[in-house]
Amino acid sequence: MNNLSKLGRFNRRVFCAACIFVLSLSKKQSAHELKTIKANWCWLGALTSSGVTIKAKLNIEPNEEKNYIQVIYSTTPNLSSPKRFKANSLDKQIATFNLNNLQEDTQYYCVITVDGRRYPEKGTLKFKTVKVNQPYNFAIGCSSCAGGTVSGFLNNGVSNSSIFDIIREYNTPPLTLFIHMGDLHYKDIKVQDFQDKDINRYRKAYDDVLSQDSQRKLYQNIPIAYIWDDHDYSSNNSDGNYPGKWSASAAYREQVPHYPLVEAVDKIKGTGGIYQSFVIGRVRFIMTDNRFHRDSVDKEDNPEKTLLGKTQKEWFFQELLEGNNNQGLIVWVNSVPWIAGNNPETETTEAWDRYAIEREEIANFLQKNHIAQKLIMISGDAHMLALDDGSNNIYASEGVASFPVIQAASLDSIGSIKGGDYSEKPIKGRKQWGVLHFTDDGQKIEVKVELKKKNETKIEAIFTF
Numbered sequence: 001m002n003n004l005s006k007l008g009r010f011n012r013r014v015f016c017a018a019c020i021f022v023l024s025l026s027k028k029q030s031a032h033e034l035k036t037i038k039a040n041w042c043w044l045g046a047l048t049s050s051g052v053t054i055k056a057k058l059n060i061e062p063n064e065e066k067n068y069i070q071v072i073y074s075t076t077p078n079l080s081s082p083k084r085f086k087a088n089s090l091d092k093q094i095a096t097f098n099l100n101n102l103q104e105d106t107q108y109y110c111v112i113t114v115d116g117r118r119y120p121e122k123g124t125l126k127f128k129t130v131k132v133n134q135p136y137n138f139a140i141g142c143s144s145c146a147g148g149t150v151s152g153f154l155n156n157g158v159s160n161s162s163i164f165d166i167i168r169e170y171n172t173p174p175l176t177l178f179i180h181m182g183d184l185h186y187k188d189i190k191v192q193d194f195q196d197k198d199i200n201r202y203r204k205a206y207d208d209v210l211s212q213d214s215q216r217k218l219y220q221n222i223p224i225a226y227i228w229d230d231h232d233y234s235s236n237n238s239d240g241n242y243p244g245k246w247s248a249s250a251a252y253r254e255q256v257p258h259y260p261l262v263e264a265v266d267k268i269k270g271t272g273g274i275y276q277s278f279v280i281g282r283v284r285f286i287m288t289d290n291r292f293h294r295d296s297v298d299k300e301d302n303p304e305k306t307l308l309g310k311t312q313k314e315w316f317f318q319e320l321l322e323g324n325n326n327q328g329l330i331v332w333v334n335s336v337p338w339i340a341g342n343n344p345e346t347e348t349t350e351a352w353d354r355y356a357i358e359r360e361e362i363a364n365f366l367q368k369n370h371i372a373q374k375l376i377m378i379s380g381d382a383h384m385l386a387l388d389d390g391s392n393n394i395y396a397s398e399g400v401a402s403f404p405v406i407q408a409a410s411l412d413s414i415g416s417i418k419g420g421d422y423s424e425k426p427i428k429g430r431k432q433w434g435v436l437h438f439t440d441d442g443q444k445i446e447v448k449v450e451l452k453k454k455n456e457t458k459i460e461a462i463f464t465f
């Protein structure tokens with residue numbers, strides 16, 4: 001054996017010893033980390049004039065009492081004169097805080113503390129409460145569809161696009177709320193049952209979305225109002241026949257900060273839809289669930305065929321009447337294209353033309369109750385910007401009942417054009433979204449619509465109600 005090979009053997013021994021040392025160190029570190037409870041992510045939602053809901057995901061299931069997990073909040077960014085609020089509930093590593101008794105129309109800053117550890121480590125979460133049922137000027141952002149920039153088998157179905165930073169940084173004026181109209185991810189989960197292991201697939205998907213820096217920062221700085229569509233509920237074109245829908249539904253309730261839901265998750269009763277509504281200023285937002293109760297698109301159209309489901313439709317009609325009686329404007333958040341069936345080139349299997357009899361029933365209800373003139377619709381699904389001033393939206397058999405329709409997508413998915421025609425020609429693509437500015441003088445509400453690619457406005461319109 002020459003000196004060189006002796007040296008090699010010596011080096012190998014030193015290397016192996018070093019490896020054992022590093023491995024034992026990392027074992028000790030991970031054991032230590034397991035004992036350290038902390039928040040991994042959080043997001044804000046259910047914004048009102050007096051409160052907000054925060055859902056925070058912890059790295060482990062805590063044994064501690066709820067008061068070890070708190071929100072510290074203040075009206076200043078440096079959290080001066082702070083107040084403390086302990087978690088309302090702790091379940092499945094999710095701490096839920098329903099902050100209440102806040103001042104209306106007030107900017108708040110907050111951090112979560114878990115066993116003394118602050119989240120986020122730098123900066124704060126923030127939100128601004130609103131005014132309700134009184135004139136109020138505000139702006140919301142909206143869009144849908146964030147499958148990610150890598151296509152094919154490498155695509156993990158989530159996005160970390162810079163569009164989320166652009167939306168967060170928008171400041172003319174800062175957005176009160178971001179309405180996500182579905183396809184939060186493209187995990188296309190298909191489970192067959194309603195067991196913890198099935199719900200876990202959905203929990204993991206929320207983890208994946210909220211581990212994307214740009215998305216998480218958006219939802220930590222602007223409260224979300226989120227309704228699912230097909231790819232985050234299950235897979236492409238999925239409907240009410242999907243056997244795993246109760247798992248999707250349970251996970252949504254557990255993981256997502258949301259406004260009060262009408263239905264409880266009950267497999268025997270067949271309930272679990274996520275439709276919800278809320279009011280900001282004198283505007284009622286109605287978000288329908290277009291998946292949970294939906295009949296198969298392939299079913300032949302007939303008066304019983306439904307996209308909304310009987311119970312949701314009754315609720316929807318009641319919401320429309322309440323909006324008409326109590327507010328100055330209604331925004332229907334409807335995830336899939338409403339204007340469809342007129343143009344064979346842009347035909348889609350997803351849209352309302354496959355439920356044309358129900359669409360006509362809704363249009364007739366709007367006409368009969370004089371609601372169409374107080375209504376505007378925002379939609380996603382089609383990965384495009386488009387706008388119709390109402391001229392292509394005439395579906396009532398007893399009158400006109402037309403209203404403006406806005407298509408605002410996609411955040412980060414391959415461009416597509418669906419439905420139409422639209423009075424403003426569609427623009428397909430990614431990094432696209434909408435801003436709605438509401439200006440209310442107490443008599444009339446003006447809605448300025450800006451449909452954008454990144455920061456550039458591509459389509460603009462003003463409607464007065």
Ligand SMILES: [Fe+2]
Binds near residue numbers: 144145
């Ligand atoms: Fe989509």
